[in-house]
Amino acid sequence: MTTAAAGEISDLGVRLAPIIERHRGKQGVAIPLLADVQKEMGYVEREAVEYVGRQLSIPPAELFGVATFYAMFRFQPQGKYVVRLCRGTACHVQGSARLLEHIERAFDVHDGETTKDLMFTVQCVACLGCCSLAPVMMVNDEVYGRLTPEKAVHVLEELK
Amino acid sequence: MSRTTVTIGLASCGVAGGALPVAQELEKLLAGREDVEIRKVGCIGYCYMEPLVAVVRDGKTWTYGRVDVDTLHRIIDGHVDNDIVLQDHLILTDNVEGGGGSESARGEKQVRIVLRNSGLIDPKNIDEYIARDGYRGLLKAVRGVPPESNSGMTRDAVIREVLDSGLRGRGGAGFPTGMKWRFARDAKGEAPNAKNPGGTDKYMVCNADEGDPGAFMDRSVLESDPHSVIEGMAIGAYAVGASHGVIYCRAEYPMAIEHVNIALAQARERGFLGEKILGDEDFSFDIYVKEGAGAFVCGEETALIASIEGERGMPRPRPPFPANSGIWKKPTNINNVETWANVPWILTHGAAAFNAYGHGRSRGTKVFAIAGRIKKGGLAEVPMGMPLREVIYDIAGGIENDRKFKAVQLGGPSGGCVPESLLDTPVDYESINATGAIMGSGGMVVMDEDTCVVDVARFFLNFVQKESCGKCPFCRIGTRRMLEILEKITQGQGVLEDLDNLLSLADQIRDGSLCGLGQTAPNPVLTTLKHFREEYVAHIVDKKCPAKVCAPLIHYVIDGTKCVGCTRCARECPVKAISGEVKKPHHIDDEICVRCGLCKKTCPVSCISVD
Numbered sequence: 001m002t003t004a005a006a007g008e009i010s011d012l013g014v015r016l017a018p019i020i021e022r023h024r025g026k027q028g029v030a031i032p033l034l035a036d037v038q039k040e041m042g043y044v045e046r047e048a049v050e051y052v053g054r055q056l057s058i059p060p061a062e063l064f065g066v067a068t069f070y071a072m073f074r075f076q077p078q079g080k081y082v083v084r085l086c087r088g089t090a091c092h093v094q095g096s097a098r099l100l101e102h103i104e105r106a107f108d109v110h111d112g113e114t115t116k117d118l119m120f121t122v123q124c125v126a127c128l129g130c131c132s133l134a135p136v137m138m139v140n141d142e143v144y145g146r147l148t149p150e151k152a153v154h155v156l157e158e159l160k
Numbered sequence: 161m162s163r164t165t166v167t168i169g170l171a172s173c174g175v176a177g178g179a180l181p182v183a184q185e186l187e188k189l190l191a192g193r194e195d196v197e198i199r200k201v202g203c204i205g206y207c208y209m210e211p212l213v214a215v216v217r218d219g220k221t222w223t224y225g226r227v228d229v230d231t232l233h234r235i236i237d238g239h240v241d242n243d244i245v246l247q248d249h250l251i252l253t254d255n256v257e258g259g260g261g262s263e264s265a266r267g268e269k270q271v272r273i274v275l276r277n278s279g280l281i282d283p284k285n286i287d288e289y290i291a292r293d294g295y296r297g298l299l300k301a302v303r304g305v306p307p308e309s310n311s312g313m314t315r316d317a318v319i320r321e322v323l324d325s326g327l328r329g330r331g332g333a334g335f336p337t338g339m340k341w342r343f344a345r346d347a348k349g350e351a352p353n354a355k356n357p358g359g360t361d362k363y364m365v366c367n368a369d370e371g372d373p374g375a376f377m378d379r380s381v382l383e384s385d386p387h388s389v390i391e392g393m394a395i396g397a398y399a400v401g402a403s404h405g406v407i408y409c410r411a412e413y414p415m416a417i418e419h420v421n422i423a424l425a426q427a428r429e430r431g432f433l434g435e436k437i438l439g440d441e442d443f444s445f446d447i448y449v450k451e452g453a454g455a456f457v458c459g460e461e462t463a464l465i466a467s468i469e470g471e472r473g474m475p476r477p478r479p480p481f482p483a484n485s486g487i488w489k490k491p492t493n494i495n496n497v498e499t500w501a502n503v504p505w506i507l508t509h510g511a512a513a514f515n516a517y518g519h520g521r522s523r524g525t526k527v528f529a530i531a532g533r534i535k536k537g538g539l540a541e542v543p544m545g546m547p548l549r550e551v552i553y554d555i556a557g558g559i560e561n562d563r564k565f566k567a568v569q570l571g572g573p574s575g576g577c578v579p580e581s582l583l584d585t586p587v588d589y590e591s592i593n594a595t596g597a598i599m600g601s602g603g604m605v606v607m608d609e610d611t612c613v614v615d616v617a618r619f620f621l622n623f624v625q626k627e628s629c630g631k632c633p634f635c636r637i638g639t640r641r642m643l644e645i646l647e648k649i650t651q652g653q654g655v656l657e658d659l660d661n662l663l664s665l666a667d668q669i670r671d672g673s674l675c676g677l678g679q680t681a682p683n684p685v686l687t688t689l690k691h692f693r694e695e696y697v698a699h700i701v702d703k704k705c706p707a708k709v710c711a712p713l714i715h716y717v718i719d720g721t722k723c724v725g726c727t728r729c730a731r732e733c734p735v736k737a738i739s740g741e742v743k744k745p746h747h748i749d750d751e752i753c754v755r756c757g758l759c760k761k762t763c764p765v766s767c768i769s770v771d
Contacts, residue, residue, distance in 0.1 A: 027488075028470035031453050069472040069629075071454030072411055084412070088373030089569060089605045090531035092619050101756060105734055126456060126623065128412055129376035130176045131529055131605070132207030132537030141414050145176030145210075149756075 012051055015040055020055045030058070030066040034073055043074045071125070079114045079121040081159055084138040085152075088127030095149075096135040100124065102149035107156065119160060164196045164240055165216040169279055171203035171383040172415050173376075173538075177210025178228070185229045186213070189236050196240060199288075202384020204279030205539030206263060209251055212279075215239050223252040223261065266536065266555050271517055271525050274377070274501045275541045278384035283419045286426040289387040295432055297507030298394050302438045312440070318399040319345060322503065324511035326523030331367055331459070331496030332571065332600045333676075334522070334589040337503075340493055343483035344400045347491035362402035363492040364393050364445075366500055367464060368409035368416070371456040372572025373623065375603030377527040377539055378497035382409065382416035385501070386423035390447060392500035394432060395507055397445040400493055405447030408464055411454060420449055456573075456627035460675045461494050463629065474629045475675035496601070498527055519545025522588035526599070530556045532606040533563065542587065549583040552606060563608040566707075567691070571600025573620045573627075574680035576687025577613060596687040598680070612709035613688040613695050618646040620684035624677060635678030638669040642685060650710040654700040659689065708770045711755040715771045718759075720745035722767035729759035729768065 019036040023029040033052060034044060041048050044067050053060040067073040085103070087096055100111065103122060107115050114121040130136045133145030137152060144155055168174075168183050183200065190196050199216075206212060209225030213235060222245060224235055231249055238244040251263040272278075281288035289295070296305060301318050304311045313321070323338030349361040366389055370378040382389065393405050409417050424447055427433045435444045450468050457463045458473040465486050467473035486492020502524060506514045515523050522544040528551060531537045535557035542551060552558065552568060559565050567577040576597035578585065585591050592599045607616065625639040642665050645658045666682030673679050689696060698704050705713040718729075718738075725743040730736075737753040740746030748759070748768075760768040 028468065030470035031451075031467070032470075035451070035453070066470065066472055069453075069455060073453065089572070089603070089616075089619065090374050090537075092373075093532045093605060093607060093611055093616070098756065101754070125412060125454075126371065126627075127373035127375075128172075129370065129379040130173050130207075131374050131376055131531030131603075133173055133176045133210065134531060134537075136176055138412075143172050143176035145173070145178075 012048060016048060016052055016055075020052055024056060029056075030063055031070070033058075034063060034067050038073060042077050074121075076114065077118070079118050081119060081139050081156070082121045082123060083156065084123050084125045084128065085111075086126075086128040086130070086134070086136045086138070087124045088131060088134075090131035091127075091135040094134040098149050099135055099137070099147060099152045102153055103156065106153045120156060163217075165199050166190070166196060166236075166240065167199040167201045167214045167216060167280075169203055169210065169212040170200045171279075171380060172413075173203055173207045173380070174210050174212065175415075177207070179211035182211045182213065182227055182229060182232055185232055186236075189232070199282050200284075201279050201281060202283050203380045203539065205275060205380070205541075206251065206266070206536075207538035208536045209263065209538075212251075221252070221254060222250060224249040225251040225263070263536075266540070266557075269546075269550070269555050270541050271543050272541050273505045273514070273517075273525050274381060274388075274498050274527050275385075275539065276505065277388060278380060278539075281385065283384050283386055284422050286387060286423065286430060289385070293508055294387055294504070295391055295430075297504035298391050298398070298432060299438060300507050301395050301398050302440050302443060315345065315399050315401065318395065318507070321511050322399070322506060325502075325506045325514040326511075326518065326521070327499065327502055327506060327514065328522065328589065329495060330498035330502070330526065330601070332574065332598060334599060337495060337499055340483065340495070341396060341400050343481065344402070344491050344493035347484045349401070349491050361490055362400055362404070363487045363490055364397045364400065364402045364405045364447075365464070365468070365487070365492060365494040366393055366405070366407040366447075367459060367461075367494050367496045368407055368413075369452045369459045369464060370410060370413075370497070370601065371459045371627075372574075372601050372603045374529060374531055374569065374572055374605040375601040376529045377602055379413050379416050380539055381497050381501050381527075382413065383419050386416075386420045387427065388501040388504055389420075389497055390423055390427050391432070392495075392503035393447060394427075394437065394445055395503050396493065396495070396500070398437075398443055400491075402491075402493065403444050403446075404487075404490075405445060406468055406487070407447060407449045408452060408458070408468060409449055410452040417449055417451060424449070455629070456623075457629045457675070457677050460677060463675065464494065465492065472629070474631050475677075477674060498602070517543040519543075519586050519588045520590060522590070526587060526602055528587075528602045528604050530604045530606065532569075532604075533560045533608040533611065534558070534606040535560055544588045545586045547584045547586050548578065551587065551604070552583070556606070559606065559608050563610065566607045566609050566611055567613060567688075569597075569605040569607065569616065569684070570603070571598035571683075572603050573624050574598055574676060574683055575600045575603075576683045577607070577616070577691060578687075579691040581691075596683065596690060598683070610707055610709070612650075612705055612707035613692045614646065614650055614699055614705075615707075615709050617685045617688045618643065618650055621646055621681070624681040628677065628681075632673045632675075632678055634669045634672030635674075635681060638665050638672070639678075639681050641665055642669070642682065646685070649696065649699050650705070651712045652699065652703045652710075654696075656697070656700055658700070659693075659696060662689065714755060715750055716748050716753055716755065716757070716759060717769055717771050718746050718748055719767040719769065720747075722765055724765055724767075726764060728762050728764065732758045732762045734758065 214223040252261040463473040621643040723745040730738040
């Protein structure tokens with residue numbers, strides 16, 4: 001038991017070492033630090049945050065305080081594709097609520113959740129800034145516009 | 161035949177409109193040809209016509225809209241190789257401000273200062289920016305541009321120029337930019353030198369946390385013309401005596417961040433940023449990009465500063481103002497993207513040229529992001545003072561499918577809905593404020609008779625309630641209570657007394673909140689209640705949603721006399737709410753129906769209606 005736990009921590013230590021070095025001794029690093037942890041671990045993992053906090057003498061509570069404030073931080077593993085569905089005003093007026101309903105039904109997933117096969121994480125976001133092509137969604141870094149519920153589901157099915 | 165350039169718009173909106181496959185095909189088609197050059201440009205603001213391709217030859221430009229791969233082949237075969245212009249897809253000739261083509265009227269109404277380069281230059285190529293007078297404003301300020309002048313301007317002269325231009329903050333509040341700079345200039349920083357007895361340890365910030373849903377001009381400018389913002393910030397830094405710059409950009413804009421970082425590296429390489437800029441011993445300034453992490457409130461100055469410092473983005477009381485105590489307690493000046501992009505133009509063309517446009521105390525132009533139920537959504541830059549009606553009907557082509565106009569939402573969650581009766585309001589800060597809405601960052605979401613204003617008010621309350629940082633109880637709890645009331649009303653459970661409660665909550669939230677988010681959060685409810693009270697009453701008293709949007713108040717019904725019993729709707733229905741035998745009229749079970757509308761869309765004889 002003891003050796004296994006020690007082994008895990010050192011694995012974590014190896015993965016997080018470059019991140020810790022990058023931010024050591026600088027002020028105001030909480031957001032980029034957490035972003036790096038999320039990039040490395042796939043999400044803001046509790047053990048990893050506690051570990052970097054100890055190494056950099058930042059109380060984990062402070063880091064979690066920042067992480068829970070901002071929408072970009074996730075506390076669960078996410079899917080291969082992050083589907084950011086725009087729920088901005090223009091998209092709302094053009095029926096983005098319907099898009100969400102259809103995606104939820106087609107993939108058995110709700111806003112903020114990840115599908116069981118870890119393919120898609122569905123996230124509603126405020127505005128992607130492509131309002132004239134509403135409704136839109138962004139799959140990883142790619143934007144899809146002029147969608148209909150059917151088209152949105154089709155785009156995701158093609159990725160599968 | 162002279163050398164030809166084919167441009168393709170590849171900003172986020174172009175990509176969303178399907179430009180990537182067209183760009184790939186373009187590269188394939190022109191591979192190995194030396195007589196034709198491809199230029200990947202940003203956005204000219206004609207989003208409804210994406211993807212956009214233009215042919216530039218002999219100093220003339222022909223812009224084509226809705227270009228798919230087949231159309232592209234026709235453009236290359238026809239126009240590029242044989243000089244035959246494709247009339248059916250031609251939207252503009254000459255330039256974006258007019259000429260011929262189907263969309264030239266939209267161009268002629270505009271004055272492009274902020275968008276002067278957008279969609280015309282390759283944003284990743286500093287030489288194309290410089291070729292269009294780029295960095296001339298900075299040069300004029302620091303060194304002077306011979307033969308016009310052989311010496312630079314004093315820092316006070318730069319501030320005076322911006323003051324005289326009448327430029328006001330384009331992020332929403334409309335505070336005079338020059339005055340803001342003067343405060344920061346007068347503030348005491350550290351590391352003073354001969355030219356800056358006030359010290360240079362000051363910060364210049366670009367607020368690119370464009371959070372208002374419905375506004376996208378800042379994204380477009382950063383993606384399409386990042387150097388205009390960088391140059392503006394450098395001029396501001398020179399005037400104020402700042403040595404640090406930060407562009408705070410939201411993470412939802414990956415392309416903007418990429419383009420800005422490329423532009424920053426190029427500007428450094430050319431000596432427009434860094435140590436001793438343009439040879440001035442006392443002028444050193446550099447900029448870095450700080451990515452936002454997804455919090456609307458961070459568009460507020462003091463919250464933005466907290467976020468840059470790595471804290472939770474919560475506002476604090478002012479004073480002290482950022483000009484005296486901002487990032488790391490250093491004097492800090494914050495302007496938004498559009499404001500910065502105006503600055504180089506003002507320096508290059510002079511305050512008077514800028515001041516020549518405008519209305520009342522609002523000078524220059526304003527970029528509007530037009531979206532919603534509109535024929536021609538996109539970006540348009542118009543002189544201040546143009547009536548809203550002209551923007552909506554002449555530039556944006558009027559309402560989609562010629563439906564009836566209901567309202568236009570201005571200013572995002574802090575703004576309000578302007579009804580038909582006020583459509584002749586000129587777009588300037590004061591006139592728009594008088595309607596109860598605000599200019600805000602310039603988001604314009606147009607609504608027609610199929611949009612429910614109560615639902616829209618609920619949508620905004622849901623937004624601000626989620627985005628409230630939680631510091632002030634009135635904003636944190638009050639918006640929640642308002643949202644609950646609106647949900648009750650849209651579900652048909654409302655009582656008339658709710659309307660009074662909404663008004664009284666609105667007063668308290670406005671008075672009891674520290675920052676703009678809370679103070680303006682009730683605006684969407686207040687303006688819709690003022691102008692569309694009868695729709696609220698219809699929801700409450702008649703239990704009807706006149707626009708047929710609020711699901712619990714509408715019912716899908718099959719007309720038994722028209723239904724042919726094809727069973728298509730029953731098969732499509734995701735919740736199996738439709739029953740009936742083949743070739744006999746079907747029936748929808750209202751209890752099970754989720755109002756998704758699929759049946760109505762599928763029905764081949766259009767016998768399903770919404771009651």
